[in-house]
Amino acid sequence: GGGPIGLALVRLLKILEFHPIMLSEPVAEKREIALTFGADHVIDPLSEDLSQKVFTGTEGRGCDVVFECSGVPSLIQSCMDAAARGGTVCVVSVMYTAAQISSITLNFKEIWLTGSYSNTHEENIRCLNWMAEGKLDGKPLITDLISLDQLPDVYKKRIDTGLAIKVMVDMQL
Incomplete structure (x- = not known):
């Protein structure tokens, strides 16, 4: 995988x-x-x-x-x-x-x-x-750098679909 x-x-x-x-x-x-x-x-x-x-x-x-x-x-x-x-x-x-x-x-x-x-x-x-x-x-493994507010949407569109590899949540965004 x-x-x-x-x-x-x-x-x-x-x-x-x-x-x-x-x-x-x-x-x-x-x-x-x-x-x-x-x-x-x-x-x-x-x-x-x-x-x-x-x-x-x-x-x-x-x-x-x-x-x-x-x-x-x-x-x-x-x-x-x-x-x-x-x-x-x-x-x-x-x-x-x-x-x-x-x-x-x-x-x-x-x-x-x-x-x-x-x-x-x-x-x-x-x-x-x-x-x-x-x-x-390791940077190519980070497919998404998002704010905490974006997490629910990214979860549905990228994580649940298997398109994301590593999602990093930046608490300062």
Whole structure:
């Protein structure tokens, strides 16, 4: 997913020189940002076959590491399908309902399924250093800078529709 977590992850993977980097995201604007952040391939899951695109982009192997950043429980299985044999699927997003997965896929592909919730002090320092060096710029993630009075309208038009990435409320506006 191309929300703030997924897009930040694309940029971090680019800094760490992972290749190829793929992002699946239904919102065109977020796919464009992913390309500017360093994604090699972007996929519209509403009009393109995710598995076909992944396996074409990885020369038939699948992905060594897949990050689930959308928060949609059913997509954990899609991530497992996209993973290479022996690959890792890391669920980064928080989900509030149960996910169903195929134990056959998990076992036969020997997938490592894990989760991630937080980061370490050292990782925070590394990210701050990358920001200071100009390698990591969080500004493109801020899609809306608004006053508190604008929040209800922006919520309806941008947040509920999935068009916003990060909305910043400036209390001085």
